[in-house]
Amino acid sequence: MRLTRTAVATAAAAAAVVATITAAPPASAATSYVHNDCTSTDTSHPTHCFRIQFNSRSETTQQSDSGCLATRHSRSNDDGYSPNGASFITFVFGAFPSDAYGGMPTPCDARGSGQGVYHHAASAWNQDPYAGYTVYANTGYSGTSKYYPKADGIARNLSSGLKNHNGSHKRS
Amino acid sequence: MSKTRVQAAALALAAAMAATVFTSACGAPHTASGSGTGRQLVAQAMPLPDARIRATWPQSRVEQGLAKGMRLPLQDYMLGYADVVDVENARDVVKQECMQRLSFRFAPEPSGLQPSVAYDAMNMKRRYGITDRAEAAAHGFTPPQAVTADDDTAAEDLELAREDAESAVSGWDEAMNQTCVPEANAKVGVLYETDVAGDLASQSYDATAKQTPVRNAVAGWSSCMVRDGHRVTSLDDAEGRFAAPKKPGMKPGRAEVSLATDDVDCKQTSNLVGTWYQAETVYQHRQITSHKRELEAEKAHNTKLLERARAVLTARK
Numbered sequence: 001m002r003l004t005r006t007a008v009a010t011a012a013a014a015a016a017v018v019a020t021i022t023a024a025p026p027a028s029a030a031t032s033y034v035h036n037d038c039t040s041t042d043t044s045h046p047t048h049c050f051r052i053q054f055n056s057r058s059e060t061t062q063q064s065d066s067g068c069l070a071t072r073h074s075r076s077n078d079d080g081y082s083p084n085g086a087s088f089i090t091f092v093f094g095a096f097p098s099d100a101y102g103g104m105p106t107p108c109d110a111r112g113s114g115q116g117v118y119h120h121a122a123s124a125w126n127q128d129p130y131a132g133y134t135v136y137a138n139t140g141y142s143g144t145s146k147y148y149p150k151a152d153g154i155a156r157n158l159s160s161g162l163k164n165h166n167g168s169h170k171r172s
Numbered sequence: 173m174s175k176t177r178v179q180a181a182a183l184a185l186a187a188a189m190a191a192t193v194f195t196s197a198c199g200a201p202h203t204a205s206g207s208g209t210g211r212q213l214v215a216q217a218m219p220l221p222d223a224r225i226r227a228t229w230p231q232s233r234v235e236q237g238l239a240k241g242m243r244l245p246l247q248d249y250m251l252g253y254a255d256v257v258d259v260e261n262a263r264d265v266v267k268q269e270c271m272q273r274l275s276f277r278f279a280p281e282p283s284g285l286q287p288s289v290a291y292d293a294m295n296m297k298r299r300y301g302i303t304d305r306a307e308a309a310a311h312g313f314t315p316p317q318a319v320t321a322d323d324d325t326a327a328e329d330l331e332l333a334r335e336d337a338e339s340a341v342s343g344w345d346e347a348m349n350q351t352c353v354p355e356a357n358a359k360v361g362v363l364y365e366t367d368v369a370g371d372l373a374s375q376s377y378d379a380t381a382k383q384t385p386v387r388n389a390v391a392g393w394s395s396c397m398v399r400d401g402h403r404v405t406s407l408d409d410a411e412g413r414f415a416a417p418k419k420p421g422m423k424p425g426r427a428e429v430s431l432a433t434d435d436v437d438c439k440q441t442s443n444l445v446g447t448w449y450q451a452e453t454v455y456q457h458r459q460i461t462s463h464k465r466e467l468e469a470e471k472a473h474n475t476k477l478l479e480r481a482r483a484v485l486t487a488r489k
Contacts, residue, residue: 047345048335072332074318105349129267129348130280130335132260134288137377138408140313141289142298144377146370149363150260150280153353159367161374167408170318172288 030087033114034080035094037071046070046096047105050133050148052078052166054093054112056122057155064123064155067093067112072128074170077139079118091117121166124148125155131171138167218268220261220485221284229253229284230291237304238436238445239297245456246376249369249467250292251474257284259363262481263356265488270352276344278352281331289315293370299377300445301407301435308432312424313410360484361477368466372459380451392442400434410435 038049055066069091075081080090093112105127112120126133126148135158137143144161158166230253233243251259260283271278290297298315302308307316339345364370380386390406397404404410410431424432439445460467 048339073328076314076318105345129278129339129353132256132283134290136295137374138301140298140302141295141315141318142301142407143295144299144374145290145293145295146367146374147256147293147364149256150263150283151349151353152263152357152362153349154362154365156364156367159371159374161378170289172283172286 031090032087033090033092035067035069035092035113036096037069037073037075037091039070039072048072048128048130048151050128050131050169050171051108051125051155052093052117052121052135052169053108053123053125053155054115054121056157056163057125062154063106064125065106065109066122067095067110067115068108068125069093069117069121070096070108071169072131072171076141076168076170077118078121078166078168079116079139093117093120118167119165121158122163123155123157127151128171134170134172135162135166136168136170137162137165141168141170143167218261218264218280218282220282221257225285225287226254228287229257230288230297232291234297234303236306237297238439239299239303239449242296242445242449244294244296244373244376244449244452245460246369246373246467247292247294247296249460249471250294250373251363251478253288253291254284255474255478256363258485259360259477259481262484263360265484266356266359267348267352270355271347274347274351276341276347277338278348279338287317289317293367294373300439300448301410302432303436303439303445305433305436308436309429312428312432314424360480363477365473366466366470368463368470372456372463372467376452376455376459380448380455383451386444386448386451389442389444389447393438393444396438396441397434400438402431402434 036046039046049070049072051064051068051070053064053066053068055064057064069078075091078091080088082088093115094108095110095113096107106125121135124133124135129151132150133148134141134145135148136145144159146156146159146162148156157163232247232252234240264278264280264282268278268280289295297303302313310316339348381390394405397410402410
C-alpha cells in the first residue's frame with residue numbers, strides 16, 4: 001500500500017536530510033544536484049508534482065515529457081537554495097523513468113538532464129491536484145509571471161519573457 | 173496564526189490517515205463506479221475564503237511604494253486574483269463532488285487562503301523588482317506574503333503529508349485524472365487555455381527593456397547602487413543574492429536589508445520604475461491595437477468561464 005511506502009520513505013528521507021545537514025562541514029559549500037524537490041525519495045511515486053520542463057510542450061498532445069524539476073515547494077530562486085547556510089542544493093533537470101518512478105503520469109525523459117533549471121526552462125506541467133503554482137521571471141517572485149492552475153491535465157509553455165528566464169516559483 | 177495552522181493541519185492529517193486506515197481495514201473497493209461500497213463518504217463542504225480573508229488579497233492597483241497607482245493597459249484583459257480563486261474553487265467543488273460520488277475523499281485547501289504575491293500576471297508591484305521601501309526594510313527581498321507562507325514550514329509539511337495520506341488509496345489518481353479533472357474541465361472550464369494577454373505582457377517587458385530610456389534608467393540605478401557599495405548590473409543581481417528560504421522566525425540580515433532598501437532608493441533616484449512603466453504603457457497600447465481581436469476573444473472566454481464558476485459556487489451555498 002502506498003501510504004506505508006510513503007511513510008517509510010518520508011522517515012528515511014527525513015533521516016537522510018538530517019544526516020546531510022549535520023554532516024555538512026560548515027566551511028565547505030558542498031553542492032548537491034537535485035531534480036526531485038517533490039517527494040521524499042525518488043521512488044515514492046511523485047504523482048502530484050509541479051514539473052518545470054526543459055523543452056516546450058507538444059502542441060498535439062499538450063503534454064511535456066522532457067527532463068524536469070519536480071517540486072511541491074515555493075522556491076524564491078530556481079538556481080536552488082541553502083538548507084543550512086553551509087551546503088547548497090542546485091536544481092537541475094532530470095529524468096523520471098517510469099520503471100524507477102512508478103506512477104508519474106507521462107514521465108520526464110533525459111533531455112536536458114543535468115542542466116541547471118534557473119533560466120533554462122521552456123514549459124511547465126502542474127500535476128498537483130492540491131495547489132497552483134506561479135513561475136516568475138526573476139528571483140524573489142519578481143518580474144513578469146505565469147500562473148499554472150491546479151492539475152487539469154494540460155502542460156503549458158512559458159511565455160516568451162519567461163522562456164529560458166525562469167527565476168523563481170511559488171506554490172499557492 | 174502559524175500555530176493555529178499547524179494545529180489545523182495536524183488535525184486534518186489525523187483525519188485523513190484515520191480515513192485511509194478505515195478504508196484499508198474495511199477493504200472498501202474504490203472502483204470508478206463507486207458501486208457496491210456499501211457506504212458513503214461524508215463530504216465536508218470546502219470552506220471558501222470569507223470577507224476577512226478576501227480583504228488581505230492584493231488589489232488591482234498597487235497601494236504603496238514606487239509603483240503606487242500603476243496599472244498597465246493589458247491588465248484590462250487579464251484575470252484578477254479573485255477571478256482565479258473563484259475558478260479554482262469552483263473546479264475543486266466539482267472535483268470534490270465527483271470524487272465523493274466515486275467514494276474517494278478529496279479535501280483540498282481552498283485557493284485564496286494564502287494570498288498571492290501579485291494581483292495578476294502583470295505582477296505590477298514587483299514587475300521591476302522590489303519597489304516598496306517599507307517592505308524592503310521589514311522583510312528584505314522576500315514579499316510579505318511569502319514570509320507568512322514560506323516560514324510556515326511545519327504547517328506546509330503537515331499539509332503535504334495530509335494530501336499524501338488522502339490520495340494514497342488505490343485508484344485515487346485514476347479517479348481524479350480520468351474522471352474528475354475532465355468533469356471539472358467540462359463543467360467549469362480550463363484556466364489559461366490561451367494566454368494572449370500574458371504572452372503580450374511578457375513581450376512588452378522584454379521589448380521595452382531594450383529601449384534607450386529604460387536602459388539608461390537601469391544604468392542609472394546600477395551606478396547609484398555602486399555608489400552605495402553594491403556592485404550589481406541587473407535587477408536579478410540584487411534579488412538573487414538573498415533568494416533563499418526563510419526559516420521560522422528568521423528576520424532578514426542587515427546586509428539583505430541594506431541592499432534591499434538601497435535598491436528601492438536607487439530606483440527612486442533613477443526613476444527606473446516610472447520610466448519603464450511609461451515605456452510599457454505606450455508599448456502595450458500599440459499591442460492592444462494590433463491584437464484587439466485575440467484579446468477580446470480571450471476576454472469573452474474568461475467572462476464565460478467566470479460565469480460558470482460563480483454559478484457552481486452559488487449553487488453550493
